[in-house]
Amino acid sequence: MRKKRKIALYNPYLNIFGGGEKHILSILQVFDRAGYKIDVLWNDKSVKDQINTDLNLKFNNLTVIDNFLLNEKISQKTIRTAIYDYFFYISDGSYFFSLAGHNYIFAMVPDRKLYDLTLKNRLKLLNWKFISNSGFTQNKLNALGIKSEYIYPYINTAIDRQIIKKEKIILTVGRFFPYLHNKNHKIIIELFKKFRRKSDLFKGNKLVLAGRCDSKDMAYLRDLKSLVKDDTDISLEVNVSHMRLLDLYRQARFYWHFTGYGIDESKHPEQVEHLGLSPLEAMSGQCLVFCFKAGGIKELVKDGFNGYLFTDENDLYNKMITAMNTNAADLKIRKNASDYIKKNFSYEVFESNVKKFFHI
Template sequence: MPDYSNYKGITMLKAGIYDPYLDTLGGGERYCLSVVEVLLKNNYNVDIFWSGDQEILPKAERRFGLELSGANLVPDIFQEHPHQIESVENQEILSSIASRRFTTDDRITKIKKIVNKIKITQQYDVFFYISDWSIPFLFSRNNLLHIQLPLAKSIPLPQKIINKIKLYNYNKILCNSEFTMNVAAPRLGSKCTVLYPPVDTKQFNPNGTKENIILSVGRFDTLFNSKRQEVLIEAFKKMYDQKNILGWKLVLAGGVLNHMEENSFLIRLKEMGSGYPIEFQINPDFTILKSIYESSKIYWHATGYNVDQELHPENTEHFGIAPVEAMASGAVPILVDKGGLGEIVTDGISGYLWNTTEELVAKTQLLIGSPQTMLQISQKSIEIASKYSKESFETNFKSILNI
């Protein structure tokens, strides 16, 4: 166990990190560990509070292409039970979370733990905490809370008062999009700001040979914020039947939670697409996915279609990393105008937005019928994608820290 008592004698700036979902290695974890990478590059001594899989950092480096050597895993003093379990996409990870041991403490033990957290967190210059809407007491010099999931839930008055007390000691509440911030700010106050997730846009080549491909990327399930591939299949079939899209194919790429033969949703999608030029890429590795991105002319995205985002903002795309990867590859995005997707493109300039399948079909046909328009919008989308690059993320995060 680290000797926390010696930390005050270290002149090197110190940062603490906590993410209760660290072993899910999802989008929030990419965000969190990108923060770690930036801090390490700027000569911070970084401690990640984690008592789970001790090989998690090498796994994260391989998955996300991050440089995390130098970060330390220290015992978890928070031991938060993940609340937003429906956002976890990997069945093995779900089993891992379910097997964790979470104890119920008596009042004296709770007080002792709070005192211990105060003693430890006040020894840090920066503390970054990924929240599923739980808010801990933190006592570093610069406390940062990250909200990645917009929830339209009401908060009882007593909890609002407690949250206000807790948030007094926070410097910023970081949200992954304007959409998430607009949901969070009425509950969490004026300290909310936007720090968009990092996308490694330099990995994608926008100048490759393009084919007549419409691509959509997203996991194949009907769980939390479903990617709505069935909507896209029906739209493509309609265009194909009207002979407006001959010579084109629709490629649906994404992961599955269980074995393909057990995924009833995927089976139904394949049945829907039977007899049409619709291709499925299941669990593609990054090299294959990158190649498909770079070969595609158009990118479709339907997460949040027909969702009342005032009531269920969590069922939309809160940001949209896959659309940005497509844009960086030169594919023109045609995105449903829900959640954070409307922040990524300007309709008719750097892509298109739609609310009905009729709009999706019409705007796709417009694009296919005008190669010059497609080229112009593709070039603009490549430019816009750089706004969400790793370099932009680092610059913006350093600005928040004033370093």
């Protein structure tokens, strides 16, 4: 009987379940379904249940093991990597030797600080290859002298199957936190209030901000609540279930995405949108998406065809007014968006790409 093939994943950010975590774990799920055994290196065993509930990803052969990369000497941990056919790592700027059959660094953020390829690091990476999460990240890594291939994630293409009628909701989805690559919730709230004062077309619309919030970021959430105050047209939906999130995509007519707003991506590519899972999910749910024109999302949203790209406050306002006044064009663009996701981001396309890339 053939010995079960094994894979290891070490992601130092596994305590934060964002789009990048779902992306890499979705790749590993393809291996899981092909009969591979998955070891996740993490010292908190409860993360396995969180992968299931928070990311809606189910595995047959996934085990959470103590993180020997942190707990053992260099020689011991290097030897332990030899039992794996594949080793996947999301870099925090540190690197290590691996004796696994195939070694891949999954690059989610094109931040120069994460890829400081000193001579010592280059020696460690002799048998490693890089995978990017998008064409944007790939191009930025290439500028740093790092070659990579990219694998796009899949999007739930069934979101639009239960849409009955779109409501006057402007939705934005993203983690509530104030750090690098944040979603600019405060700006979104302020502009919604400003646009509502400026045009009657915004009256009757609701702004819904949905996302996860960790305990360490509660101060940021309190700041947002104080900004909303008693405004009944604005709601914060915190740590919503996967099913509730799908319902929001189905209900919302508009979707706003402000990651990277006001940032010069040529100077700070790490602060703009590297891919944009949430707006892609919104497109699948036939929301009319409005995304700040920067980073990876501008490669996917075609302005006026499957959504809108905006460059500043006035551009967003004018395009929102146009959309609110032209229902026929609104319907066509939303249909184009849904069709685009089905064609390019279905699970079948994703699974085929993963199997082809890794020769599964």
